[in-house]
Amino acid sequence: MTAPATQTAHGFSTRGWVLFAIMCVLWGIPYLFIKEAVASFSPAAVVAGRTLIGGLLLLPFALHRGALRPVLKVWPWVLAFGAIEMAGPFLLLGHAEQTIPSGLTGLLVATVPLFAALIAVIGGDRGVLKPARLTGLLVGFAGVAVIVAGPGLAAGGPGALLAVGEVLLVALLYAIAPFIVARKLADVPSLGTITVALFAVGLFYLPIGLLTQHQVPTLSSTTALVALGVLCTAIAFIAFFALIGEVGPVRAPLFTYVNPIVALSLGILILGEPITTGLLIGFPLVVIGCWLAATGGSLRARGPAKAEPPTAPAP
Template identity: 45%
Template structure:
């Protein structure tokens, strides 16, 4: 993976590792619909002006409205509500830990739908190590919530795994802002009425307001721009591997802000998760068998065979 890919990957591990803590704070006083509405409305308010300034937004939406609608439903409308609702009963760290199933689901779905992105032994080993680290972190926390809440988080993970495939297959030509801004606007409109119906009778506390602002500005507007750039840089399967880092960030936030214990098991899982992330996002070990290197740092000599296609061409000219 390129240096730019690693930067985006590391940034996403933080940007989508801290929302669980913010959601947990917000749902103590607000309904899930209100939290999702505020998050989407803030994100849309920040990104929509820039998307409009690029020009051609209406044309883009008309040309790609079907996959954009699918992306909005599978990435935002459904998963954000189920995740937020689940955190009314689950701890923030437990939610973050379960979301780490996204890379495994994404890898399975990519192969099931015939994705050409190769999963070699090194990347499969990385996925396995990451899953092992997630298991070490998850098991002690699974007693904190009911079965439906755990199901809601797993449904969220399923949506998070499918959405990048939609982007990679149908929306790569759509500029990032012109994809995210309309989707967030749609989600805000959908949740506007439920949010109004469940509005609190008293003003939220400063902690809740700060959490909502963080969710909208940092974890939505900024994070989505980085996320789509990461998909375009590394592909859909590698892009979601940053969710292996999310549990580490979620646990660290719990230790720092909620005084949760930092055990030896958690420290061991950090190493597994980071090692798994590195291996799972690694590029192929070498070039394909159809291409032969002609010398590092120099162009091929005139007439030199550099690929299988060139070899066939040479054979054809020889026979003539």
């Protein structure tokens, strides 16, 4: 793959590193904001709020680039993408974080590459069965098992285990969504896809959010909800598109391996979430396993991308 003009042949440009750092933060902090938002907003209200805010902020950019008209021609697949990438995951994350810590949620979502590798195997990609990548699968899921079996979660009872299952389902949905983009939406602008999907999800959840909202939102929850829509949705997607243009589609999603570190750190430092033995042992296993499963242990691009790259999961 030919490096972009501002990228050196052997690494990121300065702008690339800045965008990389921005994405590490912007998609590492949503779990903290979700935890704060669901303290007084219903999960459905959180989904409606963040998607409509994000959609409204992205709309001018989508209109300026003429990105909406091509997307409307394939609207059934855009709705399918929105359901799998946003509607299901955003609601499940909000419900799960009413029970389990935000840092743990961020770590479990980081298992997306593991599920993506399994899906690739089912689809006939034998490259995933190479020793390094297969080892990554085994190590990553072993890390999840250590975390789930830890005393902290066990003390939480069935509710905590259900929440873990919800987050792992989110990871599975996030692993499926890129296949829709790659096979059905590769020829339409990503910005248009994201904008239309955000509006569709937001409008769907708006009446549900109004019906399920039974308490007056607090200032901290409202601030967190606005931050989710502005920082973690609209600005994050703009930065992600810029990062792809700067460093290429293969290395752009590498920030997802740093996101759980940010999520865990913020949960511990700001919310006072506990550091359990299961996290100390399972966390490095999950991160290393995901990296090996997705890359085979290499940071180098293995070949040119023929289609526009699928989006990384938006937490």
